[in-house]
Amino acid sequence: MDSERKILSKTSRPSLIDAFLAGTFTIIVIGLIYAVLCRVYHSLKRIDSSPLAPFIILIPAVFVGFWVYRKEKARFGKNPDLEQGTMEILTVEAYKAIKVEEFEDEGIGFYLDIGDGKVLFLQGQYLYEYEDEHQFPCTRFTLTRTPHTSAVFDLRCEGDYLPPIHTNPPFEVKDYKNDQAPYDGQVLNVDFESLRK
Secondary structure (H helix, E strand, C coil): CHHHHHHHHHHHCCCHHHHHHHHHHHHHHHHHHHHHHHHHCCCHHHHHCCCCHHHHHHHHHHHHHHHHHHHHHHHHCCCHHHHHCCCEEEEEECCEEEEECCCCCCCCEEEEEEECCEEEEEECCCHHHHHHCCCCCECEEEEEECCCCCCEEEEEECCCECCCCEEECCCCHHHHHCCCCCCCCEEEECCHHHHCC
16 A cells, blocks of 8 residues: 555665765764864864865765765665555464563563464564553554564554563673574564573
8 A cells, every 4th residue: 555655665765864964964074073184284274265165075975975875775675565565464362471671772572472382572662652551461462564574563452461471681782693682573483481581
């Protein structure tokens, strides 16, 4: 759908605003370097009198901004979710939950036993509102997410509150570096009880 494609496009590629911000940041940095060098070499008057002085700052900023934009665009590449413009809606039954404390600003996380040896992991700041009101974790909920990248766009609680049976400490930097920390929306084939830390 067009509305879904618009939402996905905002999270799938950098915008011209990103390039503008990168350029602005570069202007500030180069401007500071420019001012420091002028003071160091006692040539502030002579350089300021040159009509090319503003371009000394502006031209590198434009090039760096454009470079950042192109690099980010290439990094994202083609997004199958964006091309298809569709969302996946899942209704999930949960039987047990383990809470994971927040790491930096990643948000809290939950391992959810969804049966058949499968565990769903959800993590993000969007979960705080539900947890504060004792709505989540819950025994039944509906997720709206992208089918390929599993990015969660909506969570609707429909069952009873499911208190976590255990709380794990937050993940560490090494867990992220070694791909030991699951991502939001990932389904794991693992024994649920082994996830207690």
